[in-house]
Amino acid sequence: MIVRHGTRQPSLKNIVAMKERLPQIKKLLINNSNLPNEYVRATDLESFHKWESQLKLEDEHKLAHEGEEEMLLLAERMQSRFPVLDNVYSNSSFQFKYTYSQRTKESAYNFVSGLFGRATAKDVWFPEPSEKDPILRFYKSCTKWKYNVKDKVKYSGEHKKFENSSEFIKVVENVNHRLGLKDELKTDDVSLIYVTCGFETAWKTQTESPWCLLLTEENLKVLEYREDLKYYWQDGYGYELTYKQACPMFGNMINMFQKNSSLPRSVVYFTHSGTLLKMLAHLGLYKDEQVLTSENFRAMDNRQWRTSQIDAFGTNLAFVLYDCRQEKMVLTLHQEHIVRLPSCPDSDLCELKTLVEYYSESINSCDFNHICENS
Known part of the structure; x- marks a missing residue:
């Protein structure tokens, strides 16, 4: 099982912006004589009066309380689905591993607490994390991907082109118009509002973030598409190299399933968004017929590649191995729901030998250093 860490705190850059720029925008709204209006109600303004940032710079990227709860509940649900995973821990039956980060370490601890209870969780053994783990965070060691894909997407990717499209420009104009402003809010401001809306929704599932009130459903669709464009090209199907480099992790799973040994019974890796998205693309899941570009926003309204659904926190x-009358079968779950792999499109269970045959190139030609042109 590969698990993205639970809900976390924002990056340092976003925390600084939330602490410095959001209070300025709040002031713009509260002191705006054009408000309330037909779009912004008096109760909305009252929500902003009460809002204050509680973020601390030193909390960047740390696992949030909600993330702890997510991992506990995820473990409990998985155990109830697979009772064979009893709650008696031994380091030969269970293997857990996390990356070199606080958020994955704490996610792992809370997950094992959900499986075995907090008293036992303290005794669970974890290997020392590696800053560039070749399985859990393989892309950190891929030189070619870093320079030819990541840097390229960051500075001149399709999501950057989309920001200059009429659809995106209209969002910024629309937000200013509804808030009774001229052009005080810029692209970065609207992006910050969107990011804050997302984080505060994740942190407080029972109450609506006031920042979400400033965005219409149409605004959200446009902002979401920009985000999907970024991750499609950086971590998904945009470049073959991106998903091809995930072969070490895929091979790790196949190797475990091909062993005749019954141990370990369960292996759980705690990692990051970049790993999960590349693995999903490596498997051929959520692949749209059309390539996502800055120019086909409207045409991709029903796209499968929607990161808010396929790559949320947690x-x-x-992959679950079954022994069915001496035939090894594999069940694949994503977000705890059964998904059918391209190797077996008509069946929930896929024979291991069929899986190996379909992904034979990934298994047999996984020369990571060659793929990534590492010296």
Whole structure:
């Protein structure tokens, strides 16, 4: 099982912006004589009066309380689905591993607490994390991907082109218009509002973030598409190299399933968005017929590649091995739901030998250093 860490705190850059720029925007709204209006109600303004940032710079990227709860509940649900995973821990039956980060370490601890209870969780053994783990965070060691894909997408990707499209420009104009402003809010401001809306929704599932009130459903669709464009090209199907480099992790799973040994019974890796998305693309899941570009926003309204659904906090991808009358079969779960792999499109269970045959190139030609042109 591969698990993205639970809900976390924002990056340092976003925390600074939330602490410095959001209070300025709040002031713009509260002191605006054009408000309330037909779009912004008096109760909305009252929500902003009460809003204050509680973020601390030192909390960047740390697992949030909600993330702890997500991992506990995820473990409990998986155990109830697979009772064979009893709640008696031994380091030969269970293997857990996390990356070199606080958010995956704490996610792992809370997950094992959900499986075995907090008293036992303290005794669970974890290997020392590696800053560039070749399985859990393979892309950190891929030189070619870093320079030819990541840097390229960051500075001149399709999501950057989309920001200059008429659809995106209209969002900024629309937000200013509804808030009774001229052009005080820029692209970065609207992006910050969107990011804050997302984080505060994740942190407080029972109450609506006041920042979400400033965006219409149409605004959200446009902002979401920009985000999907970025991750499609950086971590998904945009470049073959991106998903091809995930072969070490895929091979790790196949190797475990091909062993005759019954141990370990369960292996759980705690990692990051970049790993999960590349693995999903490596498997051929959520692949649209059309390529996502800055020019086909309207045509991709029903796209499969929607990161808010396939790569949220706590995203998980699990492979379950069954021994069915001496035939090894594999069940694949994504977000705890059964998904059918391209190797077996008509069946929930896929024979292991069929899986190996379909992905034979990934298994047999996984020369990571060659793929990534590492010296």
